[in-house]
Amino acid sequence: MARTTAKASTEARDPATGFSPPPREADGRKKQAVNPLRDPNDRRLPRIAGPSGLVIFGVTGDLSRKKLMPAVYDLANRGLLPPGFSLVGYARREWANEDFAQEVHDAVKEHARTPFREEVWQQLAEGIRFVQGDFDDDEAFEKLRRTVDELDKQRGTGGNFAFYLSVPPKFFPRVVEQLKKHKLSQAPMGAWRRAVIEKPFGHDLKSAKELNRVVHDVFQPSDVFRIDHYLGKETVQNILALRFANEMFEPIWNRSYVDHVQITMAEDIGIGGRAGYYDGIGAARDVIQNHLMQLLALTAMEEPSDFSAEALVQEKLKVLNAIQLPNDIGADTVFGQYAHGWQGGEEVKGYEEEDGIPADSRTDTYAAIKLEIANRRWAGVPFYLRTGKRLGRRVTEIAVAFQAAPHLPFDKESTQELGQNALVIRVQPDEGVTVRFGSKVPGTAMEVRDVSMDFAYGESFTESSPEAYERLILDVLLGDANLFPRTAEVEQSWRILDPIEDYWAQHKPEPYTSGTWGPAAADEMLARDGRSWRRP
Amino acid sequence: MKIELTDTTSSKINAALVQARRAVGAPATGMILSMVIVTDEGSAYDAVKAAREASREHPMRILVVIRRPGKSPRARAVTRLDAEIQVGGDYGTGETILLRLNGELTAHADSVVLPLLLPDAPTVAWWPESAPEDVSQGTVGDLSQRRITDAAAAEDPVHELSVRARHYHPGDTDLAWTRVTPWRSMLAAALDQKPGVKVTSAEVEGEAYNPSVELLGMWLADRLDVPVKRIVSEGPGLTAARLNTPEGQIELDRSDGLLAHLRMPGSPDRQVALKRRETAELIAEELRRLDPDDVYRATLLHGVQRLTVTEKPASAKDAAEQVEEIIDGTEPATAPASSSSASSSSSSSSGSEAPKPRRTAKGGSAK
Numbered sequence: 001m002a003r004t005t006a007k008a009s010t011e012a013r014d015p016a017t018g019f020s021p022p023p024r025e026a027d028g029r030k031k032q033a034v035n036p037l038r039d040p041n042d043r044r045l046p047r048i049a050g051p052s053g054l055v056i057f058g059v060t061g062d063l064s065r066k067k068l069m070p071a072v073y074d075l076a077n078r079g080l081l082p083p084g085f086s087l088v089g090y091a092r093r094e095w096a097n098e099d100f101a102q103e104v105h106d107a108v109k110e111h112a113r114t115p116f117r118e119e120v121w122q123q124l125a126e127g128i129r130f131v132q133g134d135f136d137d138d139e140a141f142e143k144l145r146r147t148v149d150e151l152d153k154q155r156g157t158g159g160n161f162a163f164y165l166s167v168p169p170k171f172f173p174r175v176v177e178q179l180k181k182h183k184l185s186q187a188p189m190g191a192w193r194r195a196v197i198e199k200p201f202g203h204d205l206k207s208a209k210e211l212n213r214v215v216h217d218v219f220q221p222s223d224v225f226r227i228d229h230y231l232g233k234e235t236v237q238n239i240l241a242l243r244f245a246n247e248m249f250e251p252i253w254n255r256s257y258v259d260h261v262q263i264t265m266a267e268d269i270g271i272g273g274r275a276g277y278y279d280g281i282g283a284a285r286d287v288i289q290n291h292l293m294q295l296l297a298l299t300a301m302e303e304p305s306d307f308s309a310e311a312l313v314q315e316k317l318k319v320l321n322a323i324q325l326p327n328d329i330g331a332d333t334v335f336g337q338y339a340h341g342w343q344g345g346e347e348v349k350g351y352e353e354e355d356g357i358p359a360d361s362r363t364d365t366y367a368a369i370k371l372e373i374a375n376r377r378w379a380g381v382p383f384y385l386r387t388g389k390r391l392g393r394r395v396t397e398i399a400v401a402f403q404a405a406p407h408l409p410f411d412k413e414s415t416q417e418l419g420q421n422a423l424v425i426r427v428q429p430d431e432g433v434t435v436r437f438g439s440k441v442p443g444t445a446m447e448v449r450d451v452s453m454d455f456a457y458g459e460s461f462t463e464s465s466p467e468a469y470e471r472l473i474l475d476v477l478l479g480d481a482n483l484f485p486r487t488a489e490v491e492q493s494w495r496i497l498d499p500i501e502d503y504w505a506q507h508k509p510e511p512y513t514s515g516t517w518g519p520a521a522a523d524e525m526l527a528r529d530g531r532s533w534r535r536p
Numbered sequence: 537m538k539i540e541l542t543d544t545t546s547s548k549i550n551a552a553l554v555q556a557r558r559a560v561g562a563p564a565t566g567m568i569l570s571m572v573i574v575t576d577e578g579s580a581y582d583a584v585k586a587a588r589e590a591s592r593e594h595p596m597r598i599l600v601v602i603r604r605p606g607k608s609p610r611a612r613a614v615t616r617l618d619a620e621i622q623v624g625g626d627y628g629t630g631e632t633i634l635l636r637l638n639g640e641l642t643a644h645a646d647s648v649v650l651p652l653l654l655p656d657a658p659t660v661a662w663w664p665e666s667a668p669e670d671v672s673q674g675t676v677g678d679l680s681q682r683r684i685t686d687a688a689a690a691e692d693p694v695h696e697l698s699v700r701a702r703h704y705h706p707g708d709t710d711l712a713w714t715r716v717t718p719w720r721s722m723l724a725a726a727l728d729q730k731p732g733v734k735v736t737s738a739e740v741e742g743e744a745y746n747p748s749v750e751l752l753g754m755w756l757a758d759r760l761d762v763p764v765k766r767i768v769s770e771g772p773g774l775t776a777a778r779l780n781t782p783e784g785q786i787e788l789d790r791s792d793g794l795l796a797h798l799r800m801p802g803s804p805d806r807q808v809a810l811k812r813r814e815t816a817e818l819i820a821e822e823l824r825r826l827d828p829d830d831v832y833r834a835t836l837l838h839g840v841q842r843l844t845v846t847e848k849p850a851s852a853k854d855a856a857e858q859v860e861e862i863i864d865g866t867e868p869a870t871a872p873a874s875s876s877s878a879s880s881s882s883s884s885s886s887g888s889e890a891p892k893p894r895r896t897a898k899g900g901s902a903k
Contacts, residue, residue, distance in 0.1 A: 034731040036759050037724040042831040044717045044821065048725040051803075076809065079718050082725060083798045083806035119794040120809040156803035158729075456595075 049477035051082050051158035053127070053151055055144070057135075057175055058167035059089035059100070063198070067229075068166065069104045070111040071469040076124050077114040078466075080474055084155040086127035088147055092134060100130035113467055127155050135167075135174045141182040148184065159191030162225075162476050168277070169200060173214045180218040195219045196476055198227050199290050203281060204501065205494035212487050221487055225476045230291045230396075231483040232468030232475075235431040239298045239398070240307075242425070242433065249423070252402070254377045259420060260529075262384045262399045263295050264536050265427075266391035270338065270348060270514075271365070275356030284335070284367035284497060284504075287387040291396075293320065293493040294485060295427070296383055299398055300373055309481040313489065320492040322375045329503040334510060334522040336366035338390040341514035348390065348514045364509050365389045368522045369500060370529075382529065386522065390514040395536045396427040410446060417449045422534075432456040539621040546651035549619045549633060556631075560624035567630050569823065570653045572661045572676050573600045574645070582815070583664040584632060589816035591630045594823040597654050598632040601676065603642040615639035617648060646675035653679065658826050662819070665689035672705035682826050684819070686711040687747040694840055697747050701836045706828035712747040713832050714818045716774070718810055719752055719788065723777060726786050726800060737780045738764045740843075743771030752777060754838040755831070766843040773812050 038045070054072065056064055075081050089100045105125070109116055129147050133140020151157045163184070165175055176195065179185040187193040195215060202208030215224055230236055243249055252258070265287055271278045278286070297316040304311040326332030340350040352359050366388035373383065402421040415438070422436040432455050439451040475483055510519035517535065526532050537560055539552050571591075573583050580602050587598050606612040620634040635648055653659055661671070661680035667690075668674045671683045687710050690696035700710060727733070738756045742749030749766060752774065757764040760779075769775045772793040779786040784801030788808070796810040 035724060035727045036735075036761075037720070037727050037756075039759070039831055042720075043825050044714075044829075044831075045721045045724055048721055048728075050725075050728060079721065079809070083722070083808045084804070117809065117811060119811060122795060123807045123809045126807060154804055156800075156806060 046078070046080055047474070047478060048080055049082050049085075049474060050160065051084055051156055052160035052162065052477050053086035053088060053148070053155070053157040054162050054164060054473070054477070055088040055090060055148070056164045056166055057090045057171075058165070059130075060091045060093055060103075061166050064089075064166050065103075065107045066111050067467070067469045068164065068473070069107040070113070071467055071473055073104075073108040073112045073120070073124060074114050074467065074470050075474055077112070077117060077120045078470075081124075081477075083123075084127065084157060085124070086129065086151045086155050086157050087124070088129045088131060088144070088151070090131045090133065090140075090144060092132065094132055095130050097128060097130050101125050101128045104128060127151070135171055135178060138178075138182070141178045141184070145182050145184055159188040160193075160477075162194040162196055164196040166198060169202070169211065172197065172211060176215055176218040185218045192223065192479065193219070194223045194225060194476055194479070196225045196227060200281065200285060201226060201290070201490045202494065203285055205491060205498050208490055208494050212491070216487075222481065224487075225472075225481065225484045226486075226490065227469075227472055228290050228294055228485050229468040229472065230427070231294060231485070232470075232472040233427060233431075234466070235425065235427045236295065236298065237483070238433075239295075239425060244303050253400075255379055255381050257402055258378075258381050259401045259403045260382045260384065260531060261296075261299060262386070262401065262534055263292050263299070263397075264399070264534070265291060265387045265396040266394060266517075266536065267387075267389045268343060268391060268394045268515075270351070270390050271354060271357075275354060279357050279361055279363050282335075282364040282367070283387050283389065284364055284369070284501065288367055288369065288385055289493045289497050290485065290490075292385045292387060293496070294489075295398055296323075296371070296385065297489070299400070299425075300378055300383070302377070307482065309484075309486075312482060313486045317488055317492065319373060319375075320489060320496070322373050322378075323496055324372045324374050325496065325499055326370050326372075329500055330507075331528070332370040332525060333500050333503070334366070334368045334519060334525050335364035335504050335507075336388070336512045336519035336522070337361075337363070337509040338365050338388075338514045339511040341390075341516070343390060343515035344393075350511075350514070362505070362507075362509055364504065366391070366509075366512060366518050366522070368518065368525065370525065371496070384526065384533075386518065386533070388512075388518055392515065392517050392535070394429065397536050398425040398427065399423075399534050399536075401531075401534075410448060414446045415448045417447075419450050424534075430456070537623055538627075539623075541619040541621070543616050544619050545617065546648055549621065549635075549652060552619075552621055553623070553631065553633075556621055556623040567595045567597050567654055567657065569594060569657050569826070570597045570599060570659045571823075572649055572659060572680060573598065574661065574663050574667075574674075574676055575600065575602060575665070577602055577604070579664045580634070583662070584634070586815035586819055587662070588627065588630075588632060589814075590819040590823060593820045595629045596823075597630055597652075599649055599652055600632070600634045601645045601649065602634060602636045603645070604636055604638045605642045606639055612639050615641045617641060644675065646679060649676060650679060658682070660684065660823065660826070669699050670703035670705075671708060672703070680707070682707050682709065682822070684709055684711060684822055688712045688715075688745075693745050693747040694750055697750055697836065697840045701839070704833060704836055706833070709822060709829050709832055710747075710751075710836075711815070711818050711822070713751050713829075713835070714821055715748045715813065716752045716755070717821065718813075719774060719777060720755060722788055722796070722798065722808055722810065723756075723779070723786075726788070726798060727779070729800070729803070730781070730783070730786070733781045733783060735760045735762055735779045735781050737762050739767055739776075739778045739780075740764065740774070741767040741769045741776040741778075742774040744768050746771070746773055749774050750840050750843060751835055753843045754840060755835040757842065758834050758838040764843055766845045768845065 056068060058064060072087060076085065105121065129151065131140055131144045131147055148161055152159055163179060165172060167175065185193050197215065202211045243253065297319050301315040301319045304315045337351045340353065341348060351357060351365050352361060368384065368386035371383045371385065400423045404420060408415050418438045424434040426432050426434065435453045436450055438448045441447040441449050472483060510521045512519040517533065523533065537556055539556055541548060541552060571587055573587060575583050580600055584598065584600055591598065616638040618636040622632040633652065637645060637648065659680040660682045661676050662684040663671065664686060667685040671677045671685060677683050685700065687693045687696040687700065700708065738760060740749050740753040740756065753764045753766050775791055776787065776789040787799040788796055790796035790810050793812050796808045798806045798808050
């Protein structure tokens with residue numbers, strides 16, 4: 001499947017076909033015409049980012065240590081970073097450049113996917129800087145500006161910098177204002193300055209709009225990159241290849257054949273040490289608003305005219321705009337909270353017993369909602385979205401369940417064990433695609449039973465397949481916005497979720513035992529429709 | 537698990553494969569291509585190891601054709617096929633089948649390989665060394681979409697490039713070409729930063745018996761349409777590439793085989809990690825694309841004899857003198873004769889589409 005994608009994309013780019021779309025800025029094709037060493041047919045040459053640097057705020061955090069710094073190293077190891085690439089850390093800790101370099105070194109050694117190589121590290125280490133300060137500290141931001149200017153001179157970063165805000169959202173306004181005040185957000189002629197922000201993008205429509213206003217006040221909307229790391233995953237990108245590079249799936253990808261769709265993201269862990277962040281936010285805001293809505297959009301959208309960021313966002317928005325809330329929110333949504341129980345052989349606390357959680361917290365750790373999409377393709381096909389913590393196992397998948405065959409020429413007894421045909425896209429772990437269909441059981445009697453046909457994503461075998469953050473950081477440096485949700489998508493997702501959250505705020509969550517697949521009410525919700533949840 | 541079959545046939549091997557899969561409990565899935573490695577006992581081990589490592593990125597069925605023609609008349613009279621099937625467990629993803637062809641059978645490898653190829657999936661052939669002159673015409677080459685050779689493993693690597701050029705067919709590729717991808721991408725990225733700059737000449741520098749240096753030089757000559765000088769150095773591998781522009785020289789220089797320095801006019805010097813890669817990584821890169829590599833074709837057919845070969849200049853003055861001796865890559869017929877000594881080689885046999893060699897063979901290249 002990976003090969004098919006590659007082929008399709010090269011054909012689209014092939015000027016020989018005569019039907020290639022007009023050049024776009026994002027393509028970088030204008031540049032290619034100038035550089036005689038570049039040739040669209042030369043598919044070995046990877047996309048290397050131009051001269052640039054990355055500034056990480058909140059560099060002492062978990063995300064930075066476990067994901068961002070290793071991803072930067074892996075990119076360097078694959079030869080995808082420009083020579084002279086520089087990494088600047090900004091945090092309160094009292095570190096010298098060397099201390100920070102040591103910290104990056106340790107993080108890379110522990111978490112990087114590609115093997116540690118001294119010469120790659122040497123290349124990277126030369127460009128590592130640290131600036132110590134608070135977010136209010138004018139002097140520190142002034143020092144940051146000097147550091148950036150120096151890097152331009154010493155390392156040739158060319159004034160191109162991305163600012164990665166790996167900090168709690170309440171600090172966003174202060175950081176971007178400081179960037180503006182100290183002229184860091186202002187790109188010199190011919191250079192760029194970009195902002196990278198992580199979820200949550202607000203906690204409801206109003207706050208999301210406010211956040212967008214604050215950020216867009218300083219950075220152009222096209223220079224703001226919102227990270228939804230799910231979109232960086234190979235399997236998620238593969239949804240588009242599966243649907244639009246093949247002939248055999250798209251004809252049945254509609255209400256005539258599809259019975260319903262289940263999108264699941266389950267975690268086996270509890271909230272861990274994130275009580276302060278999680279309580280009051282809950283599963284729906286944490287996961288459904290961004291990850292599951294994006295997966296739904298990719299599963300249900302129409303074919304984009306091409307794979308540019310604009311065309312993709314257009315189609316995704318169309319689907320998101322067509323989403324209809326259930327008439328009876330009480331009946332078609334369920335929210336729950338995990339209770340004390342046993343998970344995978346370990347005794348675990350209930351949510352209300354976790355440290356830092358008030359005993360009467362109403363925060364949802366499980367959320368299931370039923371949505372419909374009001375368009376010709378999907379009318380009447382329910383999309384069930386569910387997510388939760390402390391569920392049976394860690395899994396993310398999209399399951400498209402097909403209708404039963406209109407007529408079965410077999411005895412009733414022989415097809416008793418035949419379920420619905422299904423196509424399951426396994427996003428993580430064990431990335432791949434499963435097709436479930438009926439097959440005759442070997443023997444003299446005619447008996448049909450479900451079997452699974454499996455495609456394991458080839459790339460997933462290798463430890464060194466690119467991680468989502470690698471791909472996304474590279475895309476930020478290249479200015480490629482394909483895999484980043486846009487403002488309008490974020491706001492539309494909140495518009496869908498807000499009424500549900502309002503309803504839930506008036507009610508109490510259903511408890512469910514840790515290690516199970518959620519509250520009984522969720523099973524009842526599907527049972528009323530004559531369906532049941534897949535056990536992923 | 538491992539199954540050994542002595543004096544067997546392809547259909548028995550196929551049956552054993554199905555059995556092995558059952559025993560391991562894995563269905564036949566996920567493999568995206570068949571890789572046929574044509575080799576001898578001597579280099580089979582390294583080749584299989586590299587292919588198996590690459591199969592983690594590209595799950596595949598590896599068929600290793602080991603020819604044992606026999607050294608005595610008695611050995612040659614025995615025609616026999618021995619097979620060793622390795623599936624699951626420590627053997628990585630995919631399946632590996634070692635095929636030992638004895639006696640007369642060595643000339644009929646295709647009859648053994650054909651029934652064992654994956655249905656409806658591409659086939660890649662790889663000769664780790666001693667590839668036939670025309671790889672697309674061989675019994676195995678016939679079956680494959682993509683044919684991988686390695687000029688660096690030949691007795692006379694630079695002459696080998698001319699052979700490859702003479703017999704080029706779409707789908708041919710060479711590991712010596714794969715080895716220069718990081719260099720090419722870094723040089724292209726360097727030029728990205730100087731939009732519109734006119735390169736006037738170029739030079740590539742590396743050890744004598746390294747065809748990658750020639751390929752990089754030919755690529756630059758072909759793309760930039762400028763004269764390119766090939767300088768012989770101690771190595772290891774490729775040591776430098778330089779692009780001369782009116783603004784100054786763009787230099788990518790790697791003396792230790794690990795870390796390179798990029799020097800550009802108007803920019804500070806920068807370090808670039810440019811490690812020489814393992815065979816497994818090269819094979820993995822080759823398998824990412826299975827369509828003909830047109831850029832390789834253009835580079836190869838540019839003609840290796842159109843590069844000027846010189847010793848590494850002892851001083852800047854020498855270098856300045858030698859610049860005058862460059863052959864104009866665009867009009868080789870009118871170029872002045874080079875007086876500098878060619879230490880390694882320049883091929884006598886010209887590629888079919890390449891202009892005639894200006895100089896006769898020197899050194900060890902005459903064959």
